[in-house]
Amino acid sequence: xxxxxxxxxxxxxxxxxxxxxNSFAEIELxxxxxxxxxxxxxxxxxxxxxxxxxxxxxEPELYYRLPDSRDSFTFTPFFRLDENDxxxxxxxxxxxxFHKVMPEWELKIGVNSVFWGVTETVHLVNIIxxxxxxxxxxxxxxxxxxxxxxxxxxxxxxxNLFILPGFRERTFPxxxxxxxxxxxxxxxxxxxxxxAKEKHIDFALRWSHSFDIWDIGLSHFSGTSREPxxxxxxxxxxxxxxxxxxxxxxxxxxxxxxIQGTLGAWLLKLEAITRSGQGDRFCAFATGFEYTFFDVVxxxxxxxxINEYLYNERKTEAMDNDLALGIRLxxxxxxxTELVAAVIQGMQNRSKYFYVEAARRIGNSxxxxxxxxxxxxxxxxxxxxxxxxDGFVQVELGYYF
Amino acid sequence: MKISRIVFGFLIVxxxxxxxxxxxxxxxxxxxxxxxxxxxxxxxxxxxxxxELLTMILKDRRGNERIRQMRVLTLERKDDGDWSLSIFDxxxxxxxxxxxxxxxxxxxxxxxxxLPALKRVKRISSKNRSGLxxxxxxxxxxxxxxELEKFKYKFLxxxxxxxxxxxxxxWIPAYEHSGYSKQIIWHDTNEYRIHRIDYYDRxxxxxxxxxxxQYKQFIGKYWRxxxxxxxxxxxxxxxxxxxxxxRFKIGLTDRDFDLNALKRAK
Numbered sequence: 015x016x017x018x019x020x021x022x023x024x025x026x027x028x029x030x031x032x033x034x035x036n037s038f039a040e041i042e043l044x045x046x047x048x049x050x051x052x053x054x055x056x057x058x059x060x061x062x063x064x065x066x067x068x069x070x071x072x073e074p075e076l077y078y079r080l081p082d083s084r085d086s087f088t089f090t091p092f093f094r095l096d097e098n099d100x101x102x103x104x105x106x107x108x109x110x111x112f113h114k115v116m117p118e119w120e121l122k123i124g125v126n127s128v129f130w131g132v133t134e135t136v137h138l139v140n141i142i143x144x145x146x147x148x149x150x151x152x153x154x155x156x157x158x159x160x161x162x163x164x165x166x167x168x169x170x171x172x173x174n175l176f177i178l179p180g181f182r183e184r185t186f187p188x189x190x191x192x193x194x195x196x197x198x199x200x201x202x203x204x205x206x207x208x209x210a211k212e213k214h215i216d217f218a219l220r221w222s223h224s225f226d227i228w229d230i231g232l233s234h235f236s237g238t239s240r241e242p243x244x245x246x247x248x249x250x251x252x253x254x255x256x257x258x259x260x261x262x263x264x265x266x267x268x269x270x271x272x273i274q275g276t277l278g279a280w281l282l283k284l285e286a287i288t289r290s291g292q293g294d295r296f297c298a299f300a301t302g303f304e305y306t307f308f309d310v311v312x313x314x315x316x317x318x319x320i321n322e323y324l325y326n327e328r329k330t331e332a333m334d335n336d337l338a339l340g341i342r343l344x345x346x347x348x349x350x351t352e353l354v355a356a357v358i359q360g361m362q363n364r365s366k367y368f369y370v371e372a373a374r375r376i377g378n379s380x381x382x383x384x385x386x387x388x389x390x391x392x393x394x395x396x397x398x399x400x401x402x403x404d405g406f407v408q409v410e411l412g413y414y415f
Numbered sequence: 416m417k418i419s420r421i422v423f424g425f426l427i428v429x430x431x432x433x434x435x436x437x438x439x440x441x442x443x444x445x446x447x448x449x450x451x452x453x454x455x456x457x458x459x460x461x462x463x464x465x466x467e468l469l470t471m472i473l474k475d476r477r478g479n480e481r482i483r484q485m486r487v488l489t490l491e492r493k494d495d496g497d498w499s500l501s502i503f504d505x506x507x508x509x510x511x512x513x514x515x516x517x518x519x520x521x522x523x524x525x526x527x528x529x530l531p532a533l534k535r536v537k538r539i540s541s542k543n544r545s546g547l548x549x550x551x552x553x554x555x556x557x558x559x560x561x562e563l564e565k566f567k568y569k570f571l572x573x574x575x576x577x578x579x580x581x582x583x584x585x586w587i588p589a590y591e592h593s594g595y596s597k598q599i600i601w602h603d604t605n606e607y608r609i610h611r612i613d614y615y616d617r618x619x620x621x622x623x624x625x626x627x628x629q630y631k632q633f634i635g636k637y638w639r640x641x642x643x644x645x646x647x648x649x650x651x652x653x654x655x656x657x658x659x660x661x662r663f664k665i666g667l668t669d670r671d672f673d674l675n676a677l678k679r680a681k
Contacts, residue, residue, distance in 0.1 A: 042681070044507065044510050044511070046507075046508070077681055079681070084679075086679070113679060117668070117670055120675055120679075127534050128534065129533055129534040129535045129536075131535075154533060156534075167670065167673065167675060172673075172674065172675065224525070224674070229538050274538055276525075276538045276540060278523070278540065278542045279540050279543075280540075281538070281539075281540065306540060306542075306543070308542065308543040308545070308546055309543070309545060309546060309594075314546075314547060316543065316546065346546060346547050346550060347550045348473055348475070348481050348550035349550070350508075350509070350549075350550065375506060375508060378481065378482060378505070378506050378507070379506065379508075381508045414506070414507035414508040415507050
């Protein structure tokens with residue numbers, strides 16, 4: 015009931031925003047409201063965790079383009095209400111920025127997100143934004159990052175320079191939240207290497223260019239690591255007597271490279287990074303391909319085969335020496351039905367991580383999405399064992415406007 | 416005397432022009448087919464850049480209708496295929512999705528897709544020329560930029576069409592991975608506007624018919640069809656394209672067609 019009431023509140027807020035937007039004709043409103051159901055098919059780690067969870071989110075976007083100009087303002091707040099996990103019920107400003115466009119440069123000032131990279135199963139190079147981990151363990155939901163981003167466009171490529179004032183801590187599920195980790199994370203006690211803590215100013219730059227079939231990016235980031243490190247000896251104990259690991263955010267330097275070659279039906283991909291600042295310098299890479307069989311047996315369906323090898327010098331990583339095999343089905347129908355499934359399997363053990371994501375439009379304004387995510391054959395010493403209990407099936411119905 | 420010679424000369428020029436435009440005497444069927452395509456291409460040159468709103472109405476046999484809407488920006492390129500940026504407005508779940516295409520003649524196009532939910536630019540394969548666009552009856556190759564070297568031409572006949580005289584030619588794709596064995600094209604003899612295209616599948620059976628209707632002329636030169644009806648003879652399903660808000664020479668530059676422009680397209 016609380017749920018329905020909050021849905022009403024959300025719809026009401028949206029209506030107000032919508033009518034305000036309409037009265038100011040130049041502002042465009044778009045976005046979505048998505049209801050989500052998750053079923054966890056294994057029994058939980060903690061006795062007060064549930065096997066079923068309902069949740070609802072809203073992400074309206076307001077966009078205003080200045081008259082007779084390419085300049086614009088964008089504002090995208092994000093809201094989520096979750097039935098069981100108070101940490102997952104949260105609000106974030108995904109975007110709130112001014113975008114200036116000139117012939118040889120562009121400038122974005124405000125809160126925004128950035129995606130770099132080419133591979134499907136991991137995103138090593140992408141580093142500007144913190145991951146909103148309570149959203150989905152796939153790591154593709156990002157928290158808005160305050161930034162000044164200057165883009166310089168020359169015939170030798172595009173250079174992006176970033177000043178990143180203000181660090182966002184990674185979000186983690188609460189003790190009732192699922193999918194979670196066996197050992198909880200106490201984000202309130204986060205430790206920083208820098209005395210400026212979350213006020214440390216980070217910098218990044220990226221050069222990218224397209225040469226014929228090749229799209230290449232080289233990047234460097236210097237600042238607070240978005241990915242925390244944990245020390246087994248650094249933990250707190252909560253009121254239930256459970257230990258909670260304390261995230262440590264160190265200052266790192268990470269250099270990255272991403273390359274894609276697009277050769278007929280082949281997409282050849284490479285992402286590689288080297289990072290210093292979290293113990294020893296280490297490197298990691300992901301490389302592979304996606305090959306698409308178009309219009310298989312004149313069905314109109316495209317079948318893509320994804321194959322990626324994942325390497326990480328840090329042995330504490332779940333994907334340190336793994337092979338990912340996936341399939342992508344694009345039905346090319348009126349409903350834009352799509353399915354992506356992948357299995358990531360360790361080369362030296364039998365631990366597997368898998369996911370299936372499928373989506374289909376209903377009518378003109380709704381979309382139904384089904385997702386399944388979990389692990390199997392996990393060996394006790396594998397990092398994947400921390401999420402072993404929380405495999406789930408998720409059904410989402412979204413309204414888009 | 417002098418005047419009449421000038422008039423005489425003028426008349427000869429006019430006579431030659433008319434003969435040239437409508438008869439192409441002395442040319443064989445292949446040369447004539449090419450000459451017609453060349454003339455049609457020539458008459459479309461110099462538009463520099465354009466913007467339009469495209470609405471796609473997809474209808475299945477049961478009469479269900481689905482609407483797709485996108486804005487299309489085009490930049491004319493002198494030495495290569497045109498550049499285009501398509502920005503989707505509807506359906507709402509793909510709003511903000513944009514596709515950038517650098518088209519080439521026989522070589523595959525360069526194509527990038529921007530997915531706003533992930534803020535991700537993806538370079539995509541353009542090998543799939545025969546694939547259907549957004550679940551419509553239009554294949555990617557039906558909507559791609561027209562370049563002369565993409566086909567082998569043959570003039571077939573002249574006949575009445577839509578109340579005018581039309582050249583009927585056969586176009587055989589010269590590029591790889593086409594879904595067609597040939598296309599039959601009707602150009603009117605006055606303005607070289609395409610009135611109809613019959614598409615034949617790879618087994619040489621009639622697959623689809625496109626009718627181009629409601630031609631309007633812009634900035635005193637360029638003719639554009641405001642409505643195109645594509646009927647699939649095999650499935651009985653059809654797709655209607657309607658065009659509106661056409662604007663020409665609005666001052667678009669290369670910078671409106673780079674990956675930065677793709678990311679900020681809304």
